Amino acid sequence: MNNILDLEPTQKLKFYQKGTFTVGNRLVSEEERAVQSSMGRSNSINCGHRGCRGCGEALGARFAVDAAMRACDNNLVVVNATGCLEVFSTPYPESAWQVAWVHSLFGNAAAVATGVAAAYRVKGRKEVRVMAQGGDGGTTDIGLGCLSGMFERNDDVMYICYDNEAYMNTGVQRSSATPPAARTATTDAVGPEPGNVFGTGKSVARIAMAHRIPYVATATVADLHDLERKVIKSMSIHGARYIHINVPCPLGWGAQSHDTIRLARLAVETGIFPVYEGEYGKVTESRKIRDRQPVEAFLKPQRRFAHLFKKPNDPRIAQIQAIADANIAEFDLIAKEDQE
């Protein structure tokens, strides 16, 4: 595991062989392969869950929780906010979880996790680690107060938000993580400004950094090695930690089920979703774009943005491009050698 930590977060992998970015690779050592390549991975969320075909959140949750399990020798308690992940994984009395798992209310996962961590501390069970997880609704909207409290007290909890950019479980209603112009059940693609408003946006990762907690990171299901490295690094730290994972939702985004990882990849490669990490309030690293794409590449395969392509050159596409460009500049997403 140390070997994963030793890898520079943004190093250009130079194995010069096929499959360098793949989950596993027979030509590299066991330590350099992803946790997900292991036959002994915990499969924290097992087969038979009721997530939709191609669910990005189920995938992101298994990636993150399996890595966390590996990092603490399976001494993990997971607190799960209400939301898609909870509903599709655990319809009473069945559960897909193969990990100690507590269901909280929609908005108080961070507070419940704080309590669980306090209980283990009182009992002297130092080996037990606690994580909380929820969707964007339970994190960026409803749970933000409890989350901010957990940050501010620096409670020993790793909080992971699986961001699929709307309230998918209840029928795709807008959340504060819904991107501009996206059509949802509550932001219909009608009228003079169809889809979601071009607001100021809300970045919980940056809100978390404003609390100067020990560790904050963003990640996507399209870069497993990066995601696992961040979870494992986060598990090596005590105190409040926050990881924000972009998880495409085929149903809510109106995308093909087989495009889940492709869309997560395009969100990164266009600059729409910046992948970075920070410690104590400062950004320390950002993941460089490998093959930069215009935002249309990300928008076009999704029906929630179909109204942008009804007539040519919709000015809102340029607005979205401007947001992506601003991300690229702010987080320094183009590697020096790629800047001509």
Add this chain to the structure above:
Amino acid sequence: MDHPFAITLDVGSSLNNQTGSWRVSRPVYLDRLPPCNNACPAGENIQEWLFHAESGDYETAWRALTKNNPLPACMGRVCYHPCEDACNRITVDSAVGINSVERFLGDEAIKKGWKFDKPATETGKKVLVIGAGPSGLSAAYHLRRLGHSVTIRDAGPKAGGMMRFGIPSYRLPRDVLDAEIQRIVDMGVEIKLDSHVANVLQAKTEGKFDAVFLAVGAHIGKHTNIPAGAAAKIVDAVSVLRSMEGGEKPLLGRRVVIYGGGNTALDVARTAKRLGATESIIVYRRNREKMPAHDFELEEALEEGVVMKWLSTIKRFDDDGKLTVEKMKLDETGWPQPTGEYETLEADSVVLALGQDVDLSLLDGVPGLVINKGVVEVNKQMMTGAAGIFAGGDMVPSERTVTVGIGHGKKAARNIDAWLKGETYDAAPKHDLAVADNLNTWYYTDAPHTVRPTLDMVRRQSTFEEVVKGLDETNALYEARRCLSCGNCFECDNCYGVCPDNAVIKLGPGKRFKFNYDYCKGCGICASECPCGAIKMVAEDI
């Protein structure tokens, strides 16, 4: 009723919920045919031997390679590598240097002294192979592997055929050729040199052979009628290249003109340079686009100072060394037409490189055997019209390269083996081709092609040292690892990792994966994210 307060049901698992019933299409693992394998005239399983080379297991790689081709060190030098033209990696950066890795493996085998296994059992059948060129050697090797007793008879003083008497030593050093031939001899193949076969039926009967494979090649240089003075020196390319192997080197003079546009013309032009010619000029009636010679050979020749005279035909060669050429222009069909414009060149000799004919005299009076346009007709089983007499290489209708010859030898050997058993050989049906669209190239790192170092120019012009040098271990490994493994699972674990339903079962190293259709919802992420296109989605019958 021993449930806790307010609990009425036993603890259940999601495994009760078989989500496989949601599926409308199912993922299926498959092997597709890599384009390199598909393009190889010798039928090599390139992707397979590169797979072993990637892990540094060069001996296993070499053994996998030599299942199809017994001459990798030669082929790694003289093959025109159509595999690389077909390589899907071209869409990422540039083709995998398959040919250079093949050469590395061939050289490694010579260095380490790896040998072919002798056949486990002897069939007691005797096969006569006529011609010790690439096709004959390949057939002998494959027949011997199948347990037959093989005798090769060749009219020349040394084995190798056109590899020795047609390909200059700067492209194929003779010690390499000798080593690979010796390895075939060591399997128990008998080679009789200086053993011209005048009549094939007589040779078959006298030697009590059960079958014959004809591979005599095409060694007679074609001529054209050029009005010339009595003292004007006109020779043919095949004789020039053949005499390079003898004690007396050909005397071509300081100014050599070569007539023709094939690879042989370039070989002679480059040979003339090395023999000391100050001018080595190729006269060709069409232009560069229409030239049959390979581009890289032309490039190397131009680098060495060979001059091309495009769109020209030779009209007359006088005693005083005056060579008259007529300018040509291409008509709409791309055929050269005379223009009536003439010019004069100075030349000490003219070498005709206009193609080769086959010496078919040994086939006189063979009943059933059909000769058409100077070559022997064969059926799908490589058999001539005469039962038990098979033919391949340059003497049958096909492209004339070493690689094609080696492929013919293998194919003929399999068919001869079947024929000797009273059967007919049927090749296994081919898999679907793995095209670039099947791949997800995101998962491969960028790594450009390793270019083999070429001999420094001055040495190249004056010596017959090998022009293209080999790879060393580090860069051969690097090059092998650039293979994308098109259409064939290389166990990258992507499908196992990216399934949101945990419905891919990893079976362990070397055993690949299987789908758990009880839970697979058929999302298709595995197929989309498979780097090499080894999964396809098939619609369910609903």
